Amino acid sequence: AQSVTQLDSHVSVSEGTPVLLRCNYSSSYSPSLFWYVQHPNKGLQLLLKYTSAATLVKGINGFEAEFKKSETSFHLTKPSAHMSDAAEYFCVVSENTGFQKLVFGTGTRLLVSP
Amino acid sequence: GAGVSQSPSNKVTEKGKDVELRCDPISGHTALYWYRQSLGQGLEFLIYFQGNSAPDKSGLPSDRFSAERTGGSVSTLTIQRTQQEDSAVYLCASSYQTGGTYEQYFGPGTRLTVT
Numbered sequence: 001a002q003s004v005t006q007l008d009s010h011v012s013v014s015e016g017t018p019v020l021l022r023c024n025y026s027s028s029y030s031p032s033l034f035w036y037v038q039h040p041n042k043g044l045q046l047l048l049k050y051t052s053a054a055t056l057v058k059g060i061n062g063f064e065a066e067f068k069k070s071e072t073s074f075h076l077t078k079p080s081a082h083m084s085d086a087a088e089y090f091c092v093v094s095e096n097t098g099f100q101k102l103v104f105g106t107g108t109r110l111l112v113s114p
Numbered sequence: 115g116a117g118v119s120q121s122p123s124n125k126v127t128e129k130g131k132d133v134e135l136r137c138d139p140i141s142g143h144t145a146l147y148w149y150r151q152s153l154g155q156g157l158e159f160l161i162y163f164q165g166n167s168a169p170d171k172s173g174l175p176s177d178r179f180s181a182e183r184t185g186g187s188v189s190t191l192t193i194q195r196t197q198q199e200d201s202a203v204y205l206c207a208s209s210y211q212t213g214g215t216y217e218q219y220f221g222p223g224t225r226l227t228v229t
Binding site for chain 1: 117118145147149156157158159162164169170205207209212216217218220221222223
């Protein structure tokens with residue numbers, strides 16, 4: 001079975017500083033990987049996805065992630081944090097079961113201070 | 115256009131009662147998914163529909179849980195004889211088709227509290 005591990009439950013940054021949310025995956029073959037964001041009392045929103053095309057994936061709101069097979073990592077980054085980035089972020093892998101069955105990490109809560 | 119909608123947004127029920135949670139997917143989306151988000155278990159897959167059939171029910175935690183989808187559109191998740199451990203946010207998602215290239219769009223969820 002495929003899985004993802006989010007290495008930090010909480011990350012705190014100051015507004016304007018870089019963001020790094022770490023994710024490692026476990027898969028026996030080339031996986032489909034995603035980052036979703038969940039703002040308080042709102043639904044999950046897809047930030048970006050990797051499906052075996054370019055290893056550097058750009059998403060919405062200035063976020064990007066790099067697929068590194070040698071490190072089995074898919075870390076999420078943003079050059080400059082904004083207050084509106086404060087939310088819960090989920091690293092997700094899709095199991096190869098014939099349909100897109102999403103397996104979620106435990107989440108990282110991003111706190112942004114002024 | 116309209117996104118995925120779920121009703122009710124909040125449901126408080128007594129232990130032992132049955133509850134029905136409803137999901138209206140995006141029009142034209144053939145694939146529909148239910149997930150559960152709870153403090154102890156995080157976000158977990160429950161069931162997947164392709165059209166009206168459910169090829170994968172592997173995530174349903176017990177036989178008290180069932181789901182159906184009618185007309186390839188609206189889906190209902192039913193929990194019978196609710197238990198306190200069923201308290202969670204139940205999320206529904208839909209996609210145009212299934213597969214890695216199709217984004218799943220999530221609804222706002224139904225927060226279920228079993229007292």
